[in-house]
Amino acid sequence: MTVREIEPISLDLDRLEQMAESGYYNPYTIFEWPEVIEPGKPWMSENLTTLAGTPMWDELSREQQFALTKYEAINFFSLNIHGIRELMSEVVMRIHERAYAGVSEFLHHFIGEENEHMWFFARFCLRYGGKLYPAQPALRADSVAHLSPVAREAIIFARILIFEEIVDYFNAYMATDQSLPHIAREINRVHHQDESRHVAFGRMVFVDLLGQVAKRDPAEVPAVAEYLENYLQYSIGTLYNPAAYRDAGIPDALALRRRALEHPARLQAHDQILKRTRKFLSRAGAGRELIG
Amino acid sequence: MTADPMQKVRDFILERNPKIGQLAPQMDLIDSRAINSLAFVDFIFLLEELTGEGIDPEDLDLDDFRSLNAIEARFFKQKAAQ
Numbered sequence: 146m147t148v149r150e151i152e153p154i155s156l157d158l159d160r161l162e163q164m165a166e167s168g169y170y171n172p173y174t175i176f177e178w179p180e181v182i183e184p185g186k187p188w189m190s191e192n193l194t195t196l197a198g199t200p201m202w203d204e205l206s207r208e209q210q211f212a213l214t215k216y217e218a219i220n221f222f223s224l225n226i227h228g229i230r231e232l233m234s235e236v237v238m239r240i241h242e243r244a245y246a247g248v249s250e251f252l253h254h255f256i257g258e259e260n261e262h263m264w265f266f267a268r269f270c271l272r273y274g275g276k277l278y279p280a281q282p283a284l285r286a287d288s289v290a291h292l293s294p295v296a297r298e299a300i301i302f303a304r305i306l307i308f309e310e311i312v313d314y315f316n317a318y319m320a321t322d323q324s325l326p327h328i329a330r331e332i333n334r335v336h337h338q339d340e341s342r343h344v345a346f347g348r349m350v351f352v353d354l355l356g357q358v359a360k361r362d363p364a365e366v367p368a369v370a371e372y373l374e375n376y377l378q379y380s381i382g383t384l385y386n387p388a389a390y391r392d393a394g395i396p397d398a399l400a401l402r403r404r405a406l407e408h409p410a411r412l413q414a415h416d417q418i419l420k421r422t423r424k425f426l427s428r429a430g431a432g433r434e435l436i437g
Numbered sequence: 438m439t440a441d442p443m444q445k446v447r448d449f450i451l452e453r454n455p456k457i458g459q460l461a462p463q464m465d466l467i468d469s470r471a472i473n474s475l476a477f478v479d480f481i482f483l484l485e486e487l488t489g490e491g492i493d494p495e496d497l498d499l500d501d502f503r504s505l506n507a508i509e510a511r512f513f514k515q516k517a518a519q
Contacts, residue, residue: 279494281478288473379475386483399486 150294151244152357156349158251161342165254172261173181176331182273183326187214189221193315195385198273198410201401211358212292212393219390222266225312225336227280229263232305251346256435258339269332278388289372296365303373303431310422311380313340317432352429359430370435373426381415382406442487443509449483462505472502488512 182188191210194217196202205213233256239245240252270277289297313336318336319325358365385406387398395401405411426432447460466472467485472480475500481492501511 282479282481282494282497284467284472284474284499288470288475290470375475379478382479387485399482402482 151298151354153244153247154350154353155247156346156353158248158346158349161346161350162251162254163343164249169275170335172265172335175335176328178268178272179326179328182409185211187211187274187324188206188316188326188329189214190319190325193318195405195411196245196401198246198414199405199408201405201408205395209394213389213395214267214391215274216392217386218382219270220278220386221315221384222270222332223278224265224383225266226270226277228308228312229259229266230280232308233259233263235301235305248346248350255346258343262336262339264307265332265335269328278386281296281383288375291370292365293358293361295354295357295361296369299351299358299369300372302350303356303369303426304376306351307345307373307380307422309347310425311418313337313344313422314418318338323380339435345394348425348429355429355431356436366431367435370426370431370433373431374433374436377419377422381418392398442507442513444506445483445487446508449480460505462509464505465503466505467499467503477502484508484512 187210191197191214194202194213196205196213202210236256236259240249245252267277289300292300295399305324309411316333316337319330319335320335322330325333355366358369387402390398390401423425423432427434450460450466450471451457453476457471460471464471481494481497485492501507
């Protein structure tokens with residue numbers, strides 16, 4: 146494994162570890178799962194759906210709007226599940242590598258918590274939606290294969306971080322949205338609570354690894370920045386799932402997806418969702434301004 | 438079906454890889470990273486739109502996407518012959 150070429154990651158994680166321990170909850174008993182979702186409530190905040198702010202939303206019947214919030218909530222939670230599985234598998238492979246020995250204590254908390262998140266998201270989807278949307282297909286040959294091991298390592302942790310930050314934008318909002326059913330609000334709230342620690346950790350690891358990239362070969366940093374900008378755009382794209390449009394009874398799902406992705410109101414919404422992450426990447430020295 | 442769907446396929450790839458210049462019909466689009474993981478989902482959606490048929494993500498055969506020749510044979514020639 147190429148991780149041996151990475152210099153040991155050394156971070157002060159005492160506070161995050163203490164928070165993980167003192168804030169520990171039993172995910173299997175913390176939620177009260179109702180038999181059915183309360184009727185007449187959106188499952189996802191209406192202004193977070195992928196058609197919010199566009200004429201395409203206004204053209205839907207009220208019934209279709211509710212259906213869209215339902216299937217986009219299932220899509221959002223499905224993305225959480227697939228994203229968690231991907232990031233957990235990366236972390237599991239590294240937890241006892243020499244480079245990560247200094248942070249393995251926190252990684253144990255991380256893996257445990259992520260496994261629990263995956264469980265409650267899947268439970269919600271299967272119990273109330275009767276399904277998960279399948280994972281997006283991936284290719285093994287990727288656009289970063291030519292980069293150094295340390296740059297690829299920085300990208301892996303940046304992907305984890307970006308995924309968590311985007312998801313957390315939604316969680317944080319829905320955690321307090323009183324229009325949502327209680328169980329949907331609670332799941333978002335609990336996830337948000339844990340993710341703030343994971344985001345803090347992810348940022349620290351990324352900054353360390355990016356520093357190693359810059360030290361080894363500064364010319365690689367713009368390539369990392371370019372990949373991450375593409376990954377941000379890709380991540381936004383996954384929120385627009387034609388299968389969710391079809392399930393909500395909306396015709397021409399693929400054309401609708403394209404129109405929605407390009408709509409000025411949505412571009413503005415994307416900027417809002419990505420604002421915090423982009424600011425962090427710029428401050429860390431891997432922002433999109435480096436892309437030629 | 439669109440008049441020349443293969444042109445739309447070529448446009449999609451070239452738009453994302455302006456440095457390629459020309460696309461040979463047998464070029465390996467995956468190994469050459471002309472289509473990478475981040476573009477693959479949108480590429481599948483494009484093919485769904487052009488063929489009017491869904492592609493099940495859990496039932497993908499990557500060889501169907503390897504080259505322009507393979508894409509044409511799998512998604513467009515079969516349909517045209519029907």
